[in-house]
Amino acid sequence: MGKLEAQASSDYRQISGLLNQKEVLENRLNELEKYQGIVDVVGHIASEKEKCSNDIRDAKLTWQREYESNLKSHEAYKQMIVAEAEAFKLQIKEKIKNVEIFLEKHSQKTLFNTEQQAKNILGDYYSLAQKTMELKRTCNALENKIQGYSDEYLLPNQAILEDLIDGYEHLDAAQRLKTIKFEIKTAIKQCVVADCDYVEENRKTTAIAFITNAFNSKADVHVSRLRHDNVGKLIEALKDDYVLLNNYGQAFRNARINPSYLALRVEELKWATLVLEFKEREREEQREIREQIREEEKARKEYERAIKEAEKEEQLLKKAYEKAKKEFDLATDDEKAKFDLKMQELIEKLKNAEEKNQRVLSMAQQTRAGHVYVISNIGSFGDDILKLGMTRRLEPLDRVKELGDASVPFTFDVHAMIYSEDAPTLEKKLHHHFNHERVNKVNYKKEFFKTSLTNVKDYLEELGIQAKFTLKAEALQYRESLKIELMPDDEQRELEDTIEEMELKQKDYALVEDEE
Template sequence: MPDPAWPEPPIGWVLWLAPDGAAETASPAEEVLSAVPVQPPEVVEPAIASSAELDFLRRENSALRAQLAEVASPDYVELSDARVLQDVGIYRYHHPLESAAAYQDRLASIETRIAEVVKAGRAIVKSEMFTFNNSLAQGRRMTDDLAKLMLRAYNSEADNALRSLRAGNVVTAKRRLDASRSAIAKLGSMMEMRISDEFHDLRFEELELTADWLMKKQEEREVARDERARLREEQRVAKELADERARLDKERAHLVNMLAALDERGELDPALAARLAEVDDAIAQNDFRAANIRAGYVYVISNEGAFGRDVVKIGLTRRLEPRERIYELGGASVPFRFDTHTLYFSEDAVTLEAELHRHFASRAVNQANSRKEFFFATPAQVREVLVEKVGSMLEFTESADAIEYRQSVGAWPVRDVGLRG
């Protein structure tokens, strides 16, 4: 029963059932409901909506859409960097320049242009005919003071956007600046006050250049870090080759002396002669690798426990013992060791690795940084491409043992883990 103090509901609103014997005083809504035969719950058929009900639903739908449009208005700014970056995708330079230093020079130039526009009074547009107390002079003074306040608020928002700007994400900052400009135009509509297009474009360009500078600076740091790692690796390889050459020279001298002593006694030792030939061949290979920096091992490895199935790393090492490099990659930075699918020696391993990376570029896990070497591919798929490049493969393991991972997964405290699929 409704509260007696309630007014009659709008036509089409079915809120309650009419009590027995009260049909003669039923409301229009009750009459609509009373026309529907009551059946047991399990066999009740949906009532056909009347035109009044449909009109009400249309009005409600329109009201909800209006609320949604209001929430999605320019005043609403998404501040979640993670969500914005995911929506935007790969970062594209707005003003491609060669180096971070070039961006700094361009930023210094645009700061000068911004100051010139403010000094010339072209930063904010306002009405010159606004009156206050029936006085045009007082109206202009009031407009000028408010314009200064509005411009200071806009510049504060722009400066905050610059300070909070992160590499790769300029979208949020530009939305904040657009929202600030819209708010100023709304508040100053009586005086026809707004931030000028020229000034707004300059501050937008400043944001874009700053974002580009941050990204370029980050890229240059990563390149420098990779270059230092490459030099350290080359120095380590050079030392390994030098130590190996010294060891081989020492062994060869020993073998030559032994063979010379046997020759003086008129004796022969085929095993020593064969060993000397092996040492000479090892010295030749060592010298070749020392002279040819492109020679090395291309490896294909995976880590199911850390990265999931069907993800491989395709890399290159020039070390004499390439498994030492793979062992380092499976250090403290990942929870499990890597499984090795192949170690293929090539006289031009640099080109071979580059060709494999190009082939699987569209499957790269990190699409924003091409220097990373992880790809969404199975070992069998990499093997097919590798065979096309080199002709044949003596050793290649398509399955991954993942021993540590399989031994650990059963004891994990959280049972529903996505990697288990």
């Protein structure tokens, strides 16, 4: 009974505890019933989210399929349009060619009719006028052959080749020249170079062969003498040969070179000049590349040397600081003030050395950082001729010194030295702005401009660049040379001898130093 009572008591307590827990849970359940809607919404959202994800995935797959289908359709449409455009382009070219042929025929026909009308109206006067014009051309040709061809016939390559050079590269021009040479050979083989009024075939063939060989010999000589700068003179000389040979051929029943063949040989000269021009440009570009490589190599060596020197200076300052710190730790209170001042100076120097090292390292890593310079050389080029260039040298004045070392009689004066993180772009802006003032209108590698320093300064201010300018050119050596020239002849010679002697001594000292 005791055991059962104890068991019953334990069960009662357990039942009471469970009843209490049930009551607590029922109360919590009642409290949570108000959130049942939220739970239902969350479940609904999860369900809808999954449904939306499925819809999005399905829509994306559908869009992908439509996109790929449309892409194929567009590609096919594009190919069709391109093919139609090419066909239309060929049709236009063919029509243009037909129009040119028609215009040429119409022009020849109109010219023939005009000449016939002029003959009918003027009669003998027309023949006299024609002979007078021929005699004038012959006289002019003879004068050119006797006196030579002056700069009157010198034509800039850019002007004479402007229509030819557009869209052509070196290989294209060489191929075009090859085609023209083949047309020349074909014309000679088909005997369409010249014509003659002989009726007897043997005499006619002999006269045509004679004048053809004579003209081709002249033309070949002109081609052999061709340079990139004398095409204008050679074309005029070839035209004069054409006039003279046709005049001489009158004794052989008007044996004459056809104008079409003259035009073909003139085209040969022009295209050969274009090929030479491309070759000259390539050589100039190669020279420019080699110069740039040398300049970059010098700049690289300067940066490497400056970095090593800055690191060495930094290491020496660190050692000096460590030594001063040890002395400071061992010093008495009275001595510490003195050592503290010394350490502050070393810290400042070390900070400057670190900044210098970082600055040099940063400049070495930036491939576009450099200095844009504005320099002049009055003694060599005259007033208001400026050179606008750039250098990546750590010491930009070294580059200016090199420019004035041997190629010009006097040194350059520096009017501005502008540091820029993008020096090539700034240089390009200056060259573009002053393009009309270029001294060399053909070779843009020559960076000389006929403009004033004030104009350059104003333009830089427009770009927001406040550069320090020296407007006056010192030109010390040039001005001293002018003063020497004004001296009496005997004093001038004596001074020149003295200067020469001083220069020789300096060279001797330099040689001795080099040997040591």
